[in-house]
Amino acid sequence: MSYISEFKEQIQRYEAGEQERIFQAVSWREKFPANQTSGEPVHPLGVASILTNLNLDADTIIAALLHDALEETALSSGEIEDRFGGDVGRMVEGVTRIADISAKSKTLQEAENIRKMLFAMVTDIRVIFIKLADKLHTMRTLDELARERHKTVAQECLDIYAPLADRLGISWIKDELEDLSLKYLNREVYLQIKEIVALKRGERRNFLDNVKEDIRREATAAGITIEVESRAKHFYSIYQKMRKRNKATGDLYDLFGIRILCDGIENCYTLLGLVHRLWKPLDGRFKDYIAMPKSNGYQSLHTTVMAAGGNLLEIQIRTQEMHRIAEHGIASHWLYKKGGAKETVHPADISLVNRLKDWKQIEAESGFSRVSESFLDDIKRELLKDSIYVFTPQGKVIELPAGATPIDFAYHIHTAIGEHCAGAKADGAIIPLSSELQNTQVVEILTATNARPHVNWLRTVRTAKARSKIRSWLQQNDDSIIIEKNIVAKKKPPLPEAPPPVEKAPELWGPRFIRPQILESDTTLLHVRVEDEKNMMIHFAKCCHPVIGDPIIGYVSRGRGIIIHRKNCSNLANIPDFLERKIETEWENAASVLVKRFKVEARLSTDLFSEIEGAVRKYQGHLIEGRLEETSVNHLTGFFTMQLEQSEDLKKVLKNIRGIPAVFSIQTLT
Numbered sequence: 001m002s003y004i005s006e007f008k009e010q011i012q013r014y015e016a017g018e019q020e021r022i023f024q025a026v027s028w029r030e031k032f033p034a035n036q037t038s039g040e041p042v043h044p045l046g047v048a049s050i051l052t053n054l055n056l057d058a059d060t061i062i063a064a065l066l067h068d069a070l071e072e073t074a075l076s077s078g079e080i081e082d083r084f085g086g087d088v089g090r091m092v093e094g095v096t097r098i099a100d101i102s103a104k105s106k107t108l109q110e111a112e113n114i115r116k117m118l119f120a121m122v123t124d125i126r127v128i129f130i131k132l133a134d135k136l137h138t139m140r141t142l143d144e145l146a147r148e149r150h151k152t153v154a155q156e157c158l159d160i161y162a163p164l165a166d167r168l169g170i171s172w173i174k175d176e177l178e179d180l181s182l183k184y185l186n187r188e189v190y191l192q193i194k195e196i197v198a199l200k201r202g203e204r205r206n207f208l209d210n211v212k213e214d215i216r217r218e219a220t221a222a223g224i225t226i227e228v229e230s231r232a233k234h235f236y237s238i239y240q241k242m243r244k245r246n247k248a249t250g251d252l253y254d255l256f257g258i259r260i261l262c263d264g265i266e267n268c269y270t271l272l273g274l275v276h277r278l279w280k281p282l283d284g285r286f287k288d289y290i291a292m293p294k295s296n297g298y299q300s301l302h303t304t305v306m307a308a309g310g311n312l313l314e315i316q317i318r319t320q321e322m323h324r325i326a327e328h329g330i331a332s333h334w335l336y337k338k339g340g341a342k343e344t345v346h347p348a349d350i351s352l353v354n355r356l357k358d359w360k361q362i363e364a365e366s367g368f369s370r371v372s373e374s375f376l377d378d379i380k381r382e383l384l385k386d387s388i389y390v391f392t393p394q395g396k397v398i399e400l401p402a403g404a405t406p407i408d409f410a411y412h413i414h415t416a417i418g419e420h421c422a423g424a425k426a427d428g429a430i431i432p433l434s435s436e437l438q439n440t441q442v443v444e445i446l447t448a449t450n451a452r453p454h455v456n457w458l459r460t461v462r463t464a465k466a467r468s469k470i471r472s473w474l475q476q477n478d479d480s481i482i483i484e485k486n487i488v489a490k491k492k493p494p495l496p497e498a499p500p501p502v503e504k505a506p507e508l509w510g511p512r513f514i515r516p517q518i519l520e521s522d523t524t525l526l527h528v529r530v531e532d533e534k535n536m537m538i539h540f541a542k543c544c545h546p547v548i549g550d551p552i553i554g555y556v557s558r559g560r561g562i563i564i565h566r567k568n569c570s571n572l573a574n575i576p577d578f579l580e581r582k583i584e585t586e587w588e589n590a591a592s593v594l595v596k597r598f599k600v601e602a603r604l605s606t607d608l609f610s611e612i613e614g615a616v617r618k619y620q621g622h623l624i625e626g627r628l629e630e631t632s633v634n635h636l637t638g639f640f641t642m643q644l645e646q647s648e649d650l651k652k653v654l655k656n657i658r659g660i661p662a663v664f665s666i667q668t669l670t
Contacts, residue, residue: 018058025062046137063091094127139180154184169296169329178236227261257314279305411466422448434460544569554585597669600638605662615656619649
């Protein structure tokens with residue numbers, strides 16, 4: 001069966017009129033088979049097919065069929081809109097805008113793509129459904145791309161698109177993206193897990209059948225109608241468990257779980273009691289996501305029990321409606337219904353969209369028209385990572401990124417609360433402002449009229465809103481510092497001798513120096529005003545390439561602004577007037593990170609880079625830069641820079657890297 005015939009079978013669920021519109025789009029797209037190996041538009045059909053599995057409305061299916069038409073063909077957005085309507089035209093244009101980015105560096109281009117994609121959700125969230133389906137089909141057919149692109153595409157999916165699918169609650173897309181990413185990032189481990197899961201399935205079939213029968217028997221006796229099924233955990237979650245517990249594939253036994261579906265929330269809790277009567281629950285392994293849903297709308301009861309024969313067994317209990325939302329997430333609000341109706345949800349009802357609106361407001365207030373290199377890290381840390389839920393004393397639930405502090409909480413409530421924050425209580429006890437808040441704490445902010453933001457707050461906050469407001473206040477009210485590009489430059493006091501000769505470039509000392517003001521933002525310049533002089537710039541020295549965490553010093557150059565060097569840079573000795581023109585600088589968030597360079601000697605291995613990256617990521621770190629070169633036959637030498645959240649994780653990471661079979665030695669360089 002051809003791709004088109006198979007696709008036409010899939011859309012039989014739609015009403016006749018909707019099918020006709022979709023068929024028209026298929027036929028129209030066939031006329032423009034740019035960059036296809038056959039006459040059929042294989043990739044657009046694949047993307048649209050994924051979205052039919054989500055039961056999305058016909059407009060979204062049509063937009064998916066045409067999502068690459070503006071890039072790949074001579075079609076215009078106006079032609080698409082005239083033929084299929086404004087919604088379809090806008091979605092196609094939205095997907096195209098995400099990809100139509102040019103930037104000075106790959107990092108900036110990636111960040112700008114992610115920024116445009118996420119902000120597109122505020123207008124029409126269906127654009128993101130199409131983009132996720134686009135990435136999933138690309139991963140399914142990744143072998144058709146050049147081999148050197150495999151790991152780059154896979155890592156992007158693991159870092160951005162799988163977490164995004166998770167935040168939107170579309171669990172099956174998230175699981176498949178993670179599994180396919182693992183396949184291309186660490187194929188050997190992927191194949192090992194695949195083999196062991198297949199073997200264990202046969203071994204545990206009788207055990208799982210007996211478990212299901214016991215649950216059915218107890219539910220029938222209680223008069224509760226249920227569906228119960230066993231499920232294999234997806235490969236990436238098994239891989240994460242292997243890394244967390246430092247176990248080989250053969251040592252893992254809890255590779256399968258049980259899911260119970262019922263009608264009614266009351267029955268969920270009744271079934272939980274039945275399960276705990278059958279088998280002893282493990283302490284600390286119960287999660288009630290019904291009473292406290294995840295931010296993506298996910299609801300379920302999770303428990304782990306010690307079943308027959310000492311086998312650990314994870315059990316999920318949820319209603320049929322909860323299961324629908326767990327599988328389709330926010331997309332469930334756009335489900336196509338027979339008769340042409342569809343459930344819709346206003347973007348304001350979605351937690352992630354509300355967070356993105358806050359980001360857009362921060363961007364507008366800061367005057368940023370272009371993305372910075374830190375944006376992608378902020379997105380990964382704040383929007384695509386786990387959230388915590390804390391309460392105000394009045395019982396209002398506040399969602400914050402994991403690791404958020406009382407200062408983040410204060411600014412979330414109101415800017416004025418943040419600016420006058422003097423202390424905090426959690427569950428009635430005084431806590432430091434720098435402490436990390438924990439899930440379900442009741443947080444109270446203590447304010448004082450004379451309390452003011454402090455530059456040290458920039459080192460502890462985790463939210464973009466808090467960081468932006470603190471920076472803004474310091475720039476307007478603290479004449480002693482300049483803050484930009486993650487740098488805090490402490491202004492030099494006036495020298496006792498006569499001021500230096502007046503030059504075209506502005507100076508940072510003497511009677512001419514007044515508080516700088518940001519005029520506009522750029523990814524390479526800090527524009528400030530010193531009397532009538534503009535364009536005081538912060539540059540990073542190319543001789544020593546300082547990165548976050550390095551001890552740094554600033555040099556006030558003539559005509560080029562402030563040049564940031566590492567404190568141990570050998571070139572400083574060659575600058576004649578360095579001592580007179582140096583300026584104290586520091587990283588605004590250096591206290592919470594550790595940056596280390598290291599050198600690795602290893603035997604030739606195709607997966608070494610991803611294995612090293614995995615060892616760093618295991619402890620919430622990431623590689624800032626790295627390169628591997630074949631220095632002799634079957635011998636690799638690598639130089640890497642990594643950033644860790646906690647300094648005590650350094651020994652653990654180095655031990656993990658030493659444990660990689662291909663690694664001969666590892667040596668820290670800084």
